[in-house]
Amino acid sequence: MEHRRTFIKKSGLFLAAGFLPFPNFLGFSKKDKLGVALVGLGGYSTHQLAPALQETEYCELRGIVTGSPEKIPQWQEKYGIPDANVYNYENIHQIANNNDIDVIYIVLPNSMHAEYTIKAANAGKHVWCEKPMAMNAEECRQMIEACEKNRVKLAIGYRLQHEKNNRIMMKWAETTPYGPIQEVKAAAGFYSNNPGWRAVEKMGGGAMYDMGVYPLNTSRYTVGREPIAVSAKSSTSRPDVFGEVDETMDFTLEFPEGVVANCRTSFGEGMNNLEVTCSDGSYYLQPFQTYSGVKGGTSDGKILEPFGKNQQAVQMDDDALSILNNKPMMVPGEEGLKDIIVLEKIYESAAKNGQKLKI
Incomplete structure (x- = not known):
């Protein structure tokens, strides 16, 4: 039991928003909000994060960073x-001068x-970085070091760790x-005909980087321990689309005491399920990682109803409260690093035709 408690505490998962002090008792008004600047105005910023910021209590969209000048007028008009x-x-880097x-x-x-997290930290601003944290463990460590050096906080955008049923x-x-x-079974994927940069190796494409971190991260917090070994196999059924990267990755995580997580991720099929088998019963979430409607049940008939709140808004408010209350982030950089350490071993095993590797 103690090793589970240690995992949860080290991961920062014990800091649920419900246990944070109410801000009004800490000397600042509910009117005070953190100003957020989104870096990159692609689909996730446009359709999820910017709208979610309108629903947050402790954040406000105040800035944008983009390489597409044609997008600027629309964003300025829509969000002031x-x-x-x-x-x-x-x-x-000039954001350093913007209060x-x-x-x-x-x-x-x-x-x-990694590059832009370090630039943001060097500008003296707190950093929220989307998952996966980086391309490799060394980049993750550089990001963590930059934030520590500049005395700013770093959170990784694992929205599911803020969602009720995953918690x-x-x-x-x-x-x-x-x-x-x-045993745990976890799968996340969707069918993509137009993956864009996600099919480009040098940009960090591939199903494992994009969708695979969901079953990987979820398996870790569902078991409550760190994996000790991994084996994996990658495949691509459409080499004309996914010639550079993995379209599908199957991987098995081995945990202490014989616990196993069998995982699958893909850009070639839709899947969204988490199943947990225990000695005296079982439980599941299906879907477990959609933007809304996460639900599930148990072998004895309990129903896990959807949360009903915007996941990204909850995530950003939780992270804002950690900053305002000077508390550790719920999902700090160290949590992202742990996933990338395993992810690197997954790719190494896949390159060795599924050879089991110790972590």
């Missing part, structure tokens, strides 16, 4: 962003995460209400 809060990738911006949210292709999975990893966990 002044000229002084508009930047490009060359002058992002309107407290947080820089990195929403760029995976290969750019129940974390709790049950510790309390084991259905007996010790024996």
Whole structure:
């Protein structure tokens, strides 16, 4: 039991928003909000994060950083962003002089995460970075070091660790209400005909980097321990589209005491399920990682109803409260690093035709 508690505490998962002090008792008004600048105005910023920021209680969209000048007028008109809060990738360092911006949210292709997280930290701003954290463990460590050096906080955008039913999975990893966990099955994927940069190796493309971190991260917090070995096989059924990267990755994580997580991710098929088999019962989430409607049930008939709140808004408010209350981030850089260490071993095993590798 103690090793589970240690995992959860080290991962920062015990800092649920419900346990954070209410801000009004800490000397600042509910009117005070953190100014957020989105870096990269692609689909996720456009359709998820910017709308979610309108639903947050402790954040406000105040700035944008983009390499596409044609997008600027629309964003300014829609969200009231002044000229002084508009930047490009060359002058992002000038945000250091802008007191309107407290947080820089990195929403760029995976290969750019480390570079712009470090630039944001060097500008003296707190950093939220989308998953996966970076291309490799060394980049992750550089990001963590830059934020520590500049005394700013770093959070990784694992929205599911803020979502109610996935947090129940974390709790049950510790309390084991259905007996010790024996096996986890986790799968996340969708069919893509137009993957864009996600099919380009040098930009951090591939199903494992994009969707695979969901079953990987979820397996870790669902078991409540760190994996000790991994084996994996990658495949591509459409080499004309995914000639450079993995279209599908199957991987098995081995945990202490014989616990196994069998995982699959793909750009070639839709899947979205988490199943947990224990000694005295079982439970599941299906879907477990959609933007809304996460739901599930248990072998004894309990129903896990959807949360009903915007996941990205909850995530950003949780992270804002961690900054405002000077508390550790719920999903800090160290959590992203742990996934990338395993992810590198997954690719190494796939390159060796599924050879089991110790982590």
